[in-house]
Amino acid sequence: MKRMHKDTLIGLYKTRVLGHRKTDRTRLTLAITTLTLSLLFMPYVITAQTATMAGKVTDELTGEPLQGAELTLEATGLSATTDRDGRYILRNIPPDTHNLSIRFPAYVSKEMAITVSAGERLAQTLELQQSFADGDKIFVEAAQRDRAQVVAAQQHSKQIKSVVTLEQINRWGDASIQEALIRIPGVQAGSQGDINLRGAGLNRYYVTVDGQRIGSTGLGDRSVNLDMLPVDLYRELEVINVLSPDMDADAIGGVINLTTYQPVGRERALNVTLGGDANAQYFDFTGPGNRASIRYSETLTDELALAVNLSHQLTHQSWERLEIDYDVADFGNGPVDVVERVAPGLHNDSRRSVGGGLHLTYQPSDWATYHLRSLINSNNHLVNAHKNVWAANENWIDSHNVTAGLYNYDVGLKDIDNQQYLVQGSANYIFNEFNLGIELELSRSVVDYESLIFPFQMNGLDYSLNVEDNLRPIIVTADPPPIESHDMILQTIEHISSKQVDNRYMGNVDIEIPFAKGLFNVGTRAQLKSKDVGDLGAFTFFRLNYRGFMNLGGFEKNHNGTTVLGQYDLPWLANPDALQNFYVVNAPGMIKDHETMHIESDFRNIEISENIFAGYGMSTLHFGRLTLKGGARLEFTKLQNNGRLTDFDRFGGYNLSIDTSRVHHHIDLFPNAQLIYKPMESTKLHLSYTQSIARPAFQMLAPFEFANRQDTTLIRGNMELEPVSADNVDFFIDHYLANLGNISMNLFYKRLKNFAAFQQQTIHVQEGEFKGIDPMFSEETSLIPVKESSFYNSGESATLYGAGFSWHQNITFLPGILSNLGIYANYTWTGSTYKTNNENNIALPGQSPHVVNGALHYTQARFFAQLSYHFTDRLISNPSLIEPASSFHSQDNLFPKQNLDGWTDLSFSFMYRISDHFRFWADVSNLLKREQVLYNHSHEASPSLTDYYGGHKLRMGIRFDL
Numbered sequence: 013m014k015r016m017h018k019d020t021l022i023g024l025y026k027t028r029v030l031g032h033r034k035t036d037r038t039r040l041t042l043a044i045t046t047l048t049l050s051l052l053f054m055p056y057v058i059t060a061q062t063a064t065m066a067g068k069v070t071d072e073l074t075g076e077p078l079q080g081a082e083l084t085l086e087a088t089g090l091s092a093t094t095d096r097d098g099r100y101i102l103r104n105i106p107p108d109t110h111n112l113s114i115r116f117p118a119y120v121s122k123e124m125a126i127t128v129s130a131g132e133r134l135a136q137t138l139e140l141q142q143s144f145a146d147g148d149k150i151f152v153e154a155a156q157r158d159r160a161q162v163v164a165a166q167q168h169s170k171q172i173k174s175v176v177t178l179e180q181i182n183r184w185g186d187a188s189i190q191e192a193l194i195r196i197p198g199v200q201a202g203s204q205g206d207i208n209l210r211g212a213g214l215n216r217y218y219v220t221v222d223g224q225r226i227g228s229t230g231l232g233d234r235s236v237n238l239d240m241l242p243v244d245l246y247r248e249l250e251v252i253n254v255l256s257p258d259m260d261a262d263a264i265g266g267v268i269n270l271t272t273y274q275p276v277g278r279e280r281a282l283n284v285t286l287g288g289d290a291n292a293q294y295f296d297f298t299g300p301g302n303r304a305s306i307r308y309s310e311t312l313t314d315e316l317a318l319a320v321n322l323s324h325q326l327t328h329q330s331w332e333r334l335e336i337d338y339d340v341a342d343f344g345n346g347p348v349d350v351v352e353r354v355a356p357g358l359h360n361d362s363r364r365s366v367g368g369g370l371h372l373t374y375q376p377s378d379w380a381t382y383h384l385r386s387l388i389n390s391n392n393h394l395v396n397a398h399k400n401v402w403a404a405n406e407n408w409i410d411s412h413n414v415t416a417g418l419y420n421y422d423v424g425l426k427d428i429d430n431q432q433y434l435v436q437g438s439a440n441y442i443f444n445e446f447n448l449g450i451e452l453e454l455s456r457s458v459v460d461y462e463s464l465i466f467p468f469q470m471n472g473l474d475y476s477l478n479v480e481d482n483l484r485p486i487i488v489t490a491d492p493p494p495i496e497s498h499d500m501i502l503q504t505i506e507h508i509s510s511k512q513v514d515n516r517y518m519g520n521v522d523i524e525i526p527f528a529k530g531l532f533n534v535g536t537r538a539q540l541k542s543k544d545v546g547d548l549g550a551f552t553f554f555r556l557n558y559r560g561f562m563n564l565g566g567f568e569k570n571h572n573g574t575t576v577l578g579q580y581d582l583p584w585l586a587n588p589d590a591l592q593n594f595y596v597v598n599a600p601g602m603i604k605d606h607e608t609m610h611i612e613s614d615f616r617n618i619e620i621s622e623n624i625f626a627g628y629g630m631s632t633l634h635f636g637r638l639t640l641k642g643g644a645r646l647e648f649t650k651l652q653n654n655g656r657l658t659d660f661d662r663f664g665g666y667n668l669s670i671d672t673s674r675v676h677h678h679i680d681l682f683p684n685a686q687l688i689y690k691p692m693e694s695t696k697l698h699l700s701y702t703q704s705i706a707r708p709a710f711q712m713l714a715p716f717e718f719a720n721r722q723d724t725t726l727i728r729g730n731m732e733l734e735p736v737s738a739d740n741v742d743f744f745i746d747h748y749l750a751n752l753g754n755i756s757m758n759l760f761y762k763r764l765k766n767f768a769a770f771q772q773q774t775i776h777v778q779e780g781e782f783k784g785i786d787p788m789f790s791e792e793t794s795l796i797p798v799k800e801s802s803f804y805n806s807g808e809s810a811t812l813y814g815a816g817f818s819w820h821q822n823i824t825f826l827p828g829i830l831s832n833l834g835i836y837a838n839y840t841w842t843g844s845t846y847k848t849n850n851e852n853n854i855a856l857p858g859q860s861p862h863v864v865n866g867a868l869h870y871t872q873a874r875f876f877a878q879l880s881y882h883f884t885d886r887l888i889s890n891p892s893l894i895e896p897a898s899s900f901h902s903q904d905n906l907f908p909k910q911n912l913d914g915w916t917d918l919s920f921s922f923m924y925r926i927s928d929h930f931r932f933w934a935d936v937s938n939l940l941k942r943e944q945v946l947y948n949h950s951h952e953a954s955p956s957l958t959d960y961y962g963g964h965k966l967r968m969g970i971r972f973d974l
Contacts (some may be wrong), residue, residue, distance in 0.1 A: 013443040015216065035620035038709065041849045044207065044416060050669060052562065057938060059504070059620065061107075061130040061131055062103070062104040062105055062106060062107070062130065062131075063105040063106075063107060063128035063129060063130065063131065063132040063133070063134060064101070064102065064103050064104075064105065064132070064133050064134070064444050065101075065102040065126065065128065065133075065134040065135075065136060066099070066100065066101045066134075066135055066136075066378045066379060067084070067099070067100060067136040067138060067378050068094070068097070068098040068099055068100070068101070068137045068138070068378070069081040069094050069098050069100060069114060069137075069138045069139075069140060069141075070137065070138070070139055071127075071139070071528040072139040072140060072142075072972065073121075073141075073142060074140045075276060075279075075311075076098075076276045077094070077096075077097055077099075077276075078094060078098050078116050078119070078140065078161075078164070079092060079094055079095060079096050079097075079098060079161065079164060079165055080093060080163075080164025080165050080167060080168045081093065081094040081098070081100070081114060081115065081116040081140070081164065081378070081562070082114070082116070082168070083100050083112065083113070083138075084113050084115075085100065085110045085111070085112055086110070086111045086112075086113060087110070087111070087482070087854045088106065088513075090102055090103075090104065090151070093168045096133070096271075096274070097274075097375075097440075099378075099381065099440075099442075101442050101447065101528050103444070103445075104526070105128050107128055107129050107132075108127070108128070109125055109126070109127040110125070110126055110128070111123060111124075112124050112126050112661075114138055114140060116140050116143065116160065116164060117159075117163045117164055117167075117748075117752055118143060118159070118160040118752055119140040119141060119142055119143055120141045120142075120143045122138065122141075123360070124138075132859075133379075135377070135378035135379075135384050137378075143247070144824065147745075153588060156180040158177050158180065158748065159752045160472075160752060161177065162175045162177060162180075163748065163752050163754065165248075165250075166746070166754075167696070167746075170256055170632075170641075171253075171254055171255070171259075171478075172252070172254040172700070172742065172744050172758075173252040173253060173269075174196050174197055174198070174250065174251045174252050174253075174818075175248055175250050176192065176195070176196060176248065176249050176616070177247065177248050177249075178243060178244070178246065178247055178248070179418070180917060180957045181243050181249065182243075182770045182933065183869065183876065183878050183921050184867070184878070184880055184919070184921065184935075184969060185840075185880075185919055185921045185935030185936075185937060186240065186243060187289075187303065187325060187327055187967070188238065188239050188240075188241060188242060188243060188327075189238045189239075189241040189242075189243060189246070189268075189270065190207065190238040190239040190241075190248055191243075192243055193207055193238065193249070193251070193268070194865075194882060194884075195865050195867075195880070195882070196249075196838075196865075197251075197756075197758075197816045197817075197818045197838040197839075197840055197865075198210045198251065198266070198758075198814075198816055198863075199251065199364060199840075199863070200840075200842075200858070200859065200860045200863050200884060200887070201884060202214070202858060202887070202889070202912065204517070206561045206858070207238060207263030207268075208265065208859065208860075209251065209253075210253070210264040210265050210760060210812075210814060210840070210842060210857045210892070211265075211812055211814060211842035211844060211856060211858075211859035211860070212264045212265035212266075212706075212764075212812060212856075213264070213583070213706070213856060213858055214235075214857075214858045215230070215233065215234060215235040216263070216264045216706045217265040217266050217267060217268055218234070218236075218260065218262065218263050218267055218268075218806070219236040219238070219268045219269075219270070220257075220267060220268070221246075221267045221269075221270045221271075221387060221436075222269075222270075222271060222272055222385060222436060223269060223451075224434075224436055224451065224453040224455070224518060224818045225260070225455065225516060225518065225539070226432060226434060226455050226457070226516075227432065227455045227456055227515065227516055228457065228515035228543070229432075229457050229459050229514070229534050230709075231459070231461065231512060231616070232616060232618065232709060232710050232711030232714075233510075233511065233709040233710060234709060234710065234936075235476040237391075237430060239363065239588065240363070240365060240389065240391035240430045240432070241270070241389065241432075242305075242323050242325045242365045242367060242389070242776060243371055243819075244285065244303075244305035244321070244323040244325070245270075245272065245323050245389065246270045246271060246272055246273075247271050247272060247273045247274075248270075248271060249268070249269075249271075250268070250269040250270075250271065250438055250538050251266055251267075251269075252266055252267040252268075252269060253266045253703060253742065254266075254640075254686070254698075254700050254740075255684070255702055255704060256265070256532075256630065256643070256684065257628040257629070257630045257643035257644060257645040257682070258522065258533065258535055258537075258628050258630070258645075260537075260624075260626070260647075261645055261647060261680070261682045261703070261704050261705055262704065262705050262707045262735070263704055263706075263708045264704050264705070264736065264738045264740075264762065264764070266697045266797060268704075270868060272321075272369050272371060272387060273307055273309070273321050273369065273371060274371045274373060274383075275309045275310070275311065275317030275318055275319045275371060275372075275373050276309045276311075276317075276319070279310065279311050280309070280310045280311075280617070280974075281307070281308070281309040281310075281974065282306075282308050282309075282972070282974040283305075283306070283307040283308070283530050283971070283972065283973050283974070284305070284306050284307075284971065285304065285305045285306075285969060285970075285971050285972075286303070286304050286969050286970050287302070287303040287968055287969020287970070288300050288301060288302045288969065289301040289302075289303070289327065289328075289965060289966060289967035289968075290965070290966055290967065291328070291329075291330065291938075291962075291963040291964065291965045291966075292963055292964070293330075293340070293963025294328070294330035294360070294962070296672075296695055297358070297360045297585075298328035298329075298330055298362060300328075301323070301325075301326045301327045301328050301967075302325070302326050303325045303329050303967075303969060304323070304324045304325075304803065305321065305322065305323040305324070305325075306321065306322050307319070307320070308319040308320045308321070315374055315375055315376050316372070316373070316374050317372075317373045318370070318371065319369075319370075319371040320368070320370055321368065321369050321370075321826070322367070323365065323366070324364075324365070324370045324972065325363075325364070325365045325366075325367050326362070326363070326364045327363050328360070328361065328362050329359065329360075329361045329961075330358065330359060330360045330963075331358075331361075331765070331959050331960060331961045331962075332356070332357070332358055332359075332576040332577050332638070332959070332960040332962065333356070333357045333358070333359060333361050333399075333576075333957065333958065333959050334354070334355070334356050334357075334483075334484070334576075334577055334957070334958040335353070335354075335355040335356075335357070335956065335957050336351060336353065336355075336485065336946075336955060336956055337351070337352045337958075338350070338351060338352060338954055338956075339351075339352040339404075339406070341406075341408050341411070343408075343410055343411070343560075344940075348411050349411070350404070350411050350501075351404070351477055351479060351485055352403065352404050352406075352700065353401060353403045353404070353663075354401075354402045354477070354485050354487060355399050355400065355401040355402070356399070356400055356464075356577060356580035357397060357398055357399030357400065357576065357582070357583065358397070358398045358399075358574065358585075359395065359398075360395070360396050360397075361394075361395050361594055362393070362394045362395075363391060363392070363393050363394075364386075364392045365389060365390065365391045365392075365904035366389075366390045367387070367388055367389035367390065367432075368388055368748075369385070369386065369387045369388075370384075370386045370388075371383065371384070371385050371632050372384040372385075378442075379441065379442045379443075380439070380440070380441050380442070381439070381440045382437075382438070382439050382440075383437070383438045383439075384436070384437050385434070385435070385436040385437075386434065386435045386436070387432070387433075387434040388432070388433055388434075389431075389432040390429070390430070390431050390432075391429070391430040391431075391432075392427075392429050393426070393427075393429075393430070394422075394425075394426065394427055394428075395424070395425070395426040395428075396423065396424070396425055396426075396588040396947075397423070397425075398422075398423055398582055398585050398586070399420075399422045399423075400419075400420070400421055400580070400582055400583075401418070401419070401420035401421075401422060401576070402417065402418075402419040402473075402475060402487055403417055403419075403420070404417050404907050405417055405418045407590040409473055409821075412476050412477050412478070412479070413474075413476045413477075414473075414474065414475055414476070414477070416473070417472075417473050417474070417475060418470075418471055418473070418497065419469070419470045419473045420467055420468065420469045420470075420503075421467075421468045421469075421500055421564065421582075421583075421584060421586075422465060422466065422467045422468070423465070423466045423468075423586045423591060424463070424464070424466075424589070425462075425463070425464045425465075425466075425588055425591065425592060426461075426463045426464075427451065427460075427461075427462040427463075428459065428460070428461050428462075429458075429459065429460040430457065430458075430459050430945055431456075431457065431458040431459075432455075432456075432457050433454075433455070433457075434453070434454070434455050434456075435454045435455075436451065436452070436453045437451070437453075437714050438451040438452075439867075444747040445525065446523055446524060446525040446526070447523070447524040448523055448713070449520070449521070449522040449523075449524075449535075450519075450520070450522075451519065451522075452514070452518070452519050453512075453516070453517070453518045453519070454515075454518075455515070455516040455518070456513070456514065456516070457514045458511070458512075458513050458514075458716045459511070459512050459513075460510075460511050461509070461510040461511070461512075462507075462509055463506075463507070463508040463509075464505065464507055464591070464592070464595055465505065465506040465507070466502065466505055466586070466591050466595075467502070467504070467505075467591040467824045468500035468501060468502055468503070468563070469500065469501055469503050470495060470499050470500055471538075472604065473489070473495075474489065475487055475488060475489045475834065476488045476489075482953075482955055483904045483945065483958060484577065484578075484579060486495075486579065486793050487580075495583065496565075497563065497564040497565045497568055497583075497584055498563045498564070498565040499563070500563055500564035501561070501562070501563055502558055502564075504555050504556065505555070505556045505557075505558070505602070505714065506553070506554070506555055506556075507552070507553075507554045507555075507556060507595075507599075508551075508552070508553050508554075509548065509551070509552050510551040510552075510616075511551075511796075512543065513542075513543070513544045514541070514542075514543045514544075515540045515541065515542045515543075516539065516540070516543075517538075517539075517540040518537070518538065518539045518540070519537070519538050520535060520536070520537050521535055521536050521537075522534075522535035523535060527589055528631040528736065529633050529634055529635070530631060530639075531631070531632040531633040532629075532630075532631050532632075533628075533629070533630050533631075533632075533643070534627075534628065534629045534630075535627070535628055536625075536628075537574055537624075537625070537626045537627075538623075538624075538625050538626075539623070539624045539625075539626075541620075541621070541622045541623070541624070541708055542560050542619070542620065542621050542622075543618075543619075543620040543622075544619050544620075548865075550617070551613050551616045552609055552613050553608070553609055553612035553613045554604050554605065554606050554608075554609050555604070555605040556599065556603065556604055557602060557603040558598060558602055558853045559601055559602065559603065561592075564584060564586065566590070567586040567587055567590045567594070568584050568586060568587070568592055569584075569586055569587035569590070576960075577958070577960055590744075593727050606666075607665070607666040610658055610666050611658070611666070611718075613676060614656040614658040614669055614716065614718075615655070615656065615658070615711075615714070615716040615727075615729075616711070617655070617656050618653065618654065618655050618656075618711065618714035618716065619653065619654040619655075619715065620651070620652075620653050620654075620710045620714070621651070621652040621653070622649065622650070622651050623649070623650045624647055624648070624650075625647070625648045626645060626646060626647045626648070627645075627646050628643060628644065628645040628646070629643055629644065630642060630643025630644075630684065631643065631858065632867060637690045637691065638687070638688070638689050639687070639689075640686075640687055640688075641683050641684075641685070641686040641688070642684065642686070643680070643683075644681060644682065644683045644684060645682040646679070646680070646681050646682075647679070647680045647681075647682070648677070648678075649677060649678055651674075651675065651677065651713065651731060652673070652674075652675045652917075653674055653675075653710075653715050653731055654671060654672065654673045654714075654715070655671075655672050655673075655674075655678075655729060656670070656671055656672065656712040656716055656717075657669065657670040657672050657716070657717040657718075657719065657783055657784055658716075658717070658718050658719070658784075659719050659720065659721075659783070659784040660718075660720040660721060660722060660784075661721060661722070661925070662721045662722055663722060664720060664722035664723070664748070672716070672717065672783075673715065674715040674731045676731045676732055678707065678734075680929030681700070681966060682703045682704065682705075683701075683702075684700075684701075684702050684703075684705060685700065685701050685702075686698065686699070686700040686701075687700070689701045691865075694747060694748045694749075695745070695746070695747045695748075696744075696746045696747075697740070697743075697744070697745055698743070698745075698902045699741075699742070699743050700740075700741070700742045700743075700745075701740065701741055702740070702742075703737065703738065703739055703740070704737075704738045704740060705736065705737050705738065706735050706736045706738070707733045707735045708733045708735055708768060708803070710730070710805045711728055712730065712733055712768060713729060713730070713731050713733060714729040714731075715728070715729055716728060716729050717729075717782060717783075717784055718784075719782060719783070719784020719785055720784075721784070721785070721787065721788055723795065723799070724785075724788070724797070724798050725776075725798065725800075725801070726782060726784070726798050726799070726800045726801070727800075727801045727802070728801075728802050729802065729803065730783075730802050730804065731890055733768055733803050733805065734766050734805050735766065736764055736765065736766050736768075737764070737765050737766055738761050738763065738764050738765075739762065739763040740760070740761070741760065741761045741762075742758065742759070742760045742761075743758065743759045743760075744758045745757045745758070746872050749821055750824075751821070751822050751824055752822070753819075753820055753821030753822060754818075754820055754821075755817075755818070755819050755820075755821075756816075756817070757816070757817050757818075758816055758820050759813075760813065760816075761811075761813045762811070762813070763810075763811055764809060764810040764811070764812060764814040764817050765807075766806075766807070766811055767806050767808050767809075767810070768803050768804070768805060768806065769803070769804060769805075769806040769808075770797060770801065770802070770803055771801070771803075771804050771806070772800065772801045772803070773799075773800055774797055774799055774800070775797070775798055776795040776797055776798070777797075777798045778794065778795060779794070779798050782798075785798060800945045808846070808847050809847065810844055810846040810847070811844060811845050812842065812843075812844040812856060813842070813843055813844070813861075814841055814842035814843060815840075816838065816839065816841070817838065817839050817843050818837065818838035818839075819827070819835060819836075819837045819838070820835070820836050820837075821835055821869075822834040823835060831848045832870055832871055832872045833868065833870055834870075834871065835866075835867070835868055835869075835870070836865070836868045836869070837864075837865065837866045837867070838864075838866075839862075839863070839864050839865075840863045841861060841862055842860070842861055843855070843861060844856045844859055855886065855887075856886050856888070857887075857888045857889065858887060858888070858889070859887055859888070860884050860885045860886070860914065861885050862884075862885040863883065863884050863885065864881070864882070864883040865880075865881070865882050865883075865962075866880070866881045866882075867879065867880040867881070873925075874924055874925035874926075875923070875924055875925075876921075876922070876923040876924075877920070877921065877922050877923075878920070878921045879918070879919075880917075880918070880919045880920075881916070881917070882916065882917045882918075883915075883916045884914045884916075885914040886911055886912060886913050886914040887911070887912050887914070888910070888911055889910040889911060889912040889946060890910075910946060910947070910948055910956075911946070911947055912944060912945075912946050913943075913944045913945045913946075913950075914944075915942045915943075915944050915945075916940050916942065917937065917938060917939075917942060918939040918940045919935060919936060919937035919939060920935060920936050920939065921933070921934070921935040922934045922935065929972055929973055929974060930970060930971070930972055931970070931971050931973075932968070933968065933969055933971060934966070934968035934969075935966075935967050935968075935972075936964050936965065936966050936967075937964070938963065938964045938965050939964060939968075941960075941961065941962055941963070941964075942960075942961040943958065943959070943960045943961070944958070944959050945957070945958050947960075
């Protein structure tokens with residue numbers, strides 16, 4: 013197990029245990045709580061004899077329910093907004109004849125007279141007519157209808173969020189949720205597409221489907237692999253920036269919500285997509301990809317409707333990589349920098365996803381609605397990585413020449429199976445005085461992980477290095493390298509095997525009570541979660557030695573090799589299938605290093621049980637154009653974790669492993685206050701203060717222990733580790749333009765506390781406190797000093813702040829054909845100051861200060877085209893302690909950070925409507941051929957890793973709509 017430096021930053025984690033607050037935070041929390049509780053108990057229910065009106069608002073042509081339609085009873089002050097099912101409810105209507113107006117963006121407003129009597133329950137379905145552009149409207153109507161849904165959803169949501177639909181994602185040409193997210197304001201992405209919302213840190217969010225959380229897929233952490241989720245399974249993608257009290261509070265960055273397809277109002281709908289993709293530069297290594305999906309919806313009876321969708325997707329990605337390691341040597345004139353290792357390589361990545369969804373809606377009356385949703389997604393991720401390694405092995409003649417160095421050819425194989433299962437049931441009831449919602453869910457994720465590394469090696473190779481270009485060191489041999497595949501001998505194989513299961517059982521009960529000036533919401537939520545990583549023994553890391561002699565000759569697939577990064581030759585590319593078969597046949601007879609297996613495996617084998625019980629209350633008060641929202645959420649968390657103690661004897665050898673178990677619980681209170689002001693109908697200002705947390709990774713909370721009696725050291729997890737806490741202030745301005753355009757601006761500020769760090773300290777241990785130390789006690793010894801390494805809350809804090817701007821508009825005011833142009837653009841700026849024990853005022857890891865998205869599209873009749881651009885600025889990848897190279901030695905207390913270059917992408921999308929039912933689509937991405945460098949301090953000093961994504965990826969296909 014690798015030693016970790018003192019005070020190394022592990023992540024952004026915090027929680028607040030009641031009774032352990034700092035004075036200033038306690039006063040602020042009490043003040044906010046007092047305010048919000050006063051709002052909670054203001055509502056009252058009018059019991060006079062009035063009428064109630066309920067029903068749906070739908071599209072007159074398609075029958076599709078319209079979410080976000082506004083209904084107003086003039087002269088009464090009563091209004092309502094439709095939900096996802098298109099339902100509305102108007103209560104406490106005075107007996108009389110009233111004028112009812114219904115409005116929805118890009119639809120013809122409707123007015124009608126209704127007459128109600130005391131105690132009446134009136135059911136009415138209302139239809140609205142589209143009011144789109146004149147002329148050939150095949151593409152225009154689809155775009156306008158899609159945009160209208162987005163505008164309505166964002167205008168009337170109780171959260172601040174950004175919404176994009178599958179129609180818009182298809183225009184970008186994105187195939188996965190991860191790809192589509194990068195286009196949304198406030199979303200930042202790392203080298204492999206790792207998502208960071210508003211600079212708060214990687215994985216500081218959670219993912220929901222139709223508002224319910226899905227199981228995590230990360231090994232020992234809470235992350236969800238978004239790249240495994242194909243876009244064809246979902247109708248909309250939402251990024252929620254500001255939480256409300258009815259949402260789980262562990263989302264400092266925000267929440268990603270995926271909305272599935274539900275039945276449409278018309279009798280029958282069918283959508284089919286077929287396509288393929290390829291990158292010509294890497295086609296010989298990956299072959300073509302493909303994409304197929306089908307969505308079917310039908311209204312079976314007046315009360316029952318269903319929607320079914322199926323998706324299959326195979327995608328490939330290849331990239332070229334160069335790794336460089338450094339060391340320091342002394343050739344008689346003091347220390348100088350030397351390049352210890354140069355490793356060019358090629359990575360090939362394939363992902364196959366097969367999934368499906370089913371949605372049943374049963375509405376026996378306008379007063380009750382039932383939903384049953386299920387979702388299954390299976391994703392197989394295969395990686396084969398080929399790498400040549402030139403290593404000096406400390407055999408330098410001088411800073412540029414090596415004698416008797418090592419030459420390796422390594423082949424890495426990964427096979428990762430991700431399975432996601434989700435079943436949801438919900439019931440919604442409308443009563444005269446209140447609405448009642450009940451939801452139950454089962455979510456399950458299963459991840460099977462297999463990794464094999466086959467190293468082939470030849471010793472005693474002389475070479476020299478030309479490092480004039482630090483990014484591309486040139487390797488030179490005296491003669492053409494006298495290397496043949498039969499000279500490359502198989503070394504020790506590394507094998508990692510793991511299986512983890514994440515189960516979630518959740519239930520919600522929500523009640524909404526209207527009163528004269530607004531709404532009162534109250535509810536409860538139970539979330540029972542278990543995460544089993546390795547079944548306390550199934551995670552294994554083995555080093556195996558083959559009983560015999562095996563060279564590379566029998567595994568060659570490409571005898572001519574390939575060239576990467578323009579100048580590095582990989583003489584061979586071994587056949588991954590042949591290597592896999594060789595291992596399966598011969599593994600039972602190989603020699604296993606069991607001691608290393610326990611060192612590398614035991615601490616990862618954990619079982620976590622995390623049960624969270626929550627209750628919330630919130631009020632919404634309307635005063636003309638001003639709306640006040642206040643509430644609070646109370647969460648009780650109980651943890652019961654099982655881990656493993658690994659004991660080493662007094663000679664440092666492995667002794668035994670023992671299962672361990674710990675229990676811990678805590679309570680958290682999260683106040684929430686929001687103010688919304690509409691100076692005009694088309695403009696909305698939103699100011700909010702919220703508190704949120706980010707819970708620690710499960711691996712940190714696991715009660716694992718490594719006890720070594722030889723040097724009296726103890727390495728362990730910490731179940732009492734508190735998550736990071738965040739005080740969040742957000743300000744938004746949204747202005748909606750004509751023709752469904754909008755301009756928005758947001759400012760945000762976060763104060764983060766309680767970071768976690770891996771620290772070493774000396775503690776005095778009593779007998780029985782740690783099982784691995786007990787054999788060291790005697791009758792004369794009551795306390796033993798132990799060097800303990802564990803996770804602790806460092807007490808350090810950070811300030812995160814930023815601003816965002818977005819603009820979406822069809823430029824209809826331009827003359828002629830230019831009026832068919834449209835623009836989509838957003839810019840996000842983030843900054844932060846973070847104090848560590850080693851350096852003050854650095855930026856938070858994973859935070860990119862500048863992110864830009866832009867798209868210019870043209871729509872006319874049957875034709876659509878779009879040019880899309882993305883830019884992410886450089887970021888700090890890892891602020892951990894790194895040993896400086898010799899050129900830094902004169903600068904005391906300098907700890908170079910790992911920085912990652914920014915990246916850009918330019919893509920082009922095209923659609924053409926062949927007929928009323930068929931359209932052809934195509935898109936080309938990576939037009940700028942992306943290259944990113946990971947480096948310490950500066951490119952010139954020590955670039956350590958370069959990833960180059962070459963070629964252009966072309967996707968094309970046919971869509972059918974009925």
